[in-house]
Amino acid sequence: MPLFRRTADKPIRLEVQDGAEARPHKESFREPIRCGYGEDCALPMIEGTGPDVIFELSRTPDAVHLSTPLAPEQLQDHVELFVDGEPFRMPAGDLKSGSRLEIVDRHSDRRYSLVIDPISQWFVRRRFLAGAILVLTLAGGGYGSYVYTVLSSARQQLVVTQERLFQTEAGMERATIQLRDALRRIDSAQAQLSGAISELRLVQEASNRDIRMDFDHRLSDISNRARENLARLSEEDTRAREQLERDTRENIATLRQEFSAKMVDTYQSFKGLEGRLFLTLASRIESIELEGERFKRILLTARDAVVFIHTRYEVEFIESGETKEYDSFGTGFLISADGLGLTAQHVLFPWRYEREFLLLKELELARIVPDTVRWSMWPTGTPVSDLESAYHSDHEDRSLRFLYAPEINVAEELASTPVGMVKVPVPVPDGADIGVFQMMDFDNRFDNLTMKETVSETEPLDDVLVIGYPFSRLREGVAIPQAVRGFVRLVGAEVMELDTALHPGLSGGPVLNREGKVIGMAIAVFQSDVYGIAVRTLGLDAALENTVEAVRQEEQRLAQLGCDPGEVDGHIDRQTQAAYRCEREKAAP
Secondary structure (H helix, E strand, C coil): CHHHHHHHCCCEEEEEEECCCCCEEEEEECCCEEEECCCCCCEECCCCCCCCCCEEEEECCCCEEEECCCCHHHHHHHEEEEECCEECCCCEEEECCCCEEEEEECCCCCEEEEEEEECCCHHHCHHHHHHHHHHHHHHHHHHHHHHHHHHHHHHHHHHHHHHHHHHHHHHHHHHHHHHHHHHHHHHHHHHHHHHHHHHHHHHHHHHHHHHHHHHHHHHHHHHHHHHHHHHHHHHHHHHHHHHHHHHHHHHHHHHHHHCHHHHHHHHHHHHHHHHHHHHHHHHHHHHCCCHHHHHHHHHHHHHHHEEEEEEEEEEEECCCCEEEEEEEEEEEEECCCCCEEEECHHHHCHHHHCHHHHHHHHCCCEEECHHHCEEEEEECCCECCCHHHCEECCCCCCEEEEEECCCCCEEEEEEEECCEEEEEEEECCCCCCCEEEEEECCCCCCCCCCECCCHHHCCCCCEEEEEECHHHCCECCECCCEEEEEEEEEECCCEEEECCCCCCCCCCCEEECCCCCEEEEEEEEECCCCEEEEEEHHHHHHHHHHHHHHHHHHHHHHHHCCCCCCCCCCCCCHHHHHHHHHHHHHHCC
């Protein structure tokens, strides 16, 4: 209610439109106002006679009350009233805000129009509205100045940003030019590196040829000098014997003359002395055997126990899906008549010692295709081009089987790759580089070498002979091994250093002493190919003992499959071969 009272106290604005003169009037009132022909009417009607008051407007709490003191017939004689287009016939009624009251004066035919509206709130009145507009104008001006300042600053920042952008684009163009120059320099460096590698290979090939020629010349010179020394010694011994015989005859004659009584006894003594002298000279001649002849005899005796090994495998590059085949060659030797042999592990499994492949494998970019690994071995005297003369890992009758290899001792080393620094295992050449194999041909008896039992007697400066296939070199396509001479430099717990270069292809070859017995196995070179590394027989014996245990476990596995391997003794024989054949038949679809 108090709200309605406050609303009712507000003034009412009347907009009066004189139909004849079309002059608007605005009236505000709080008290009731009268409309008529009287002088005291607030809304006087002109040029007419009639009652002083025709109708009266007064305020109510909710609207404007219209009332007339005249009867309807009397009212219609003077004026016509229309409220919102409808004739007004009641003596009283309420006009709502916004109603239009039209008055037609019957005496003058003038038309008056009143629009009843409440006056707006104080803040939209003229005096307050002007002040508000002034305040808003000042505020708008201040805000406009602020906006102008902000826009000016933003424009300056935009200019600075554009300049920086231009500088950045120029810098990018310069960087692009520098990058292109760097790429051209890299391409040029790669071309130079390729040329240098080609030249290095040519130099290496020339150096290898010079080394081989120098070795052949030196060997020929040593042989010639040895023959000359032998011939000279033989001549000196002959002259000494002839001179001794002459002196002896002269002495005998003298003694015969001087001691005729003792001639028989002296003659007998001389005969005994002469016999002993001849025996001494014969033993001396036999002992004067040249070192070259000795090692040549050792090579001829031992080479039939040495085999030529070929390993073939495929590498799959996972990212591109490409598969590439690789080959490697080496040497092995037999230590028993039934075909048990030894070689270097990196000859049978070369990828385990290749730094580049280990890096790709660590990054999961490459892998070995297991079913593609193939081993082939040719005994001495067999043509390598004849596959029927070789022993193969996938052959039925002339089968070759890998038995055991120790775990590789590796060291973690950082390597740089396109994705950053990673750790990759790098093999360390030591006593673990051993592989044991078996030739599955039990109808044949193989030549074999003898392992020296007292390996502790091996000392520095002992002469050695390494037999194998240096640079995988054959003789007219036939597997005939060659020899490299040297001597022991240092003796360690598991390996020993040799003062001779073990050329590629000699890996897995036997190291023999002056008696022709095995004292080690060649595995690697170091220090610019000056010194060679060989596994001592202590490591070879340990690998053979572990091979026995590995074969025993294999025999137990075959027995569990229902294939009888014979006695579980850690030894491969005919019965074990039959058990492997049984396993293949069961695995066949």
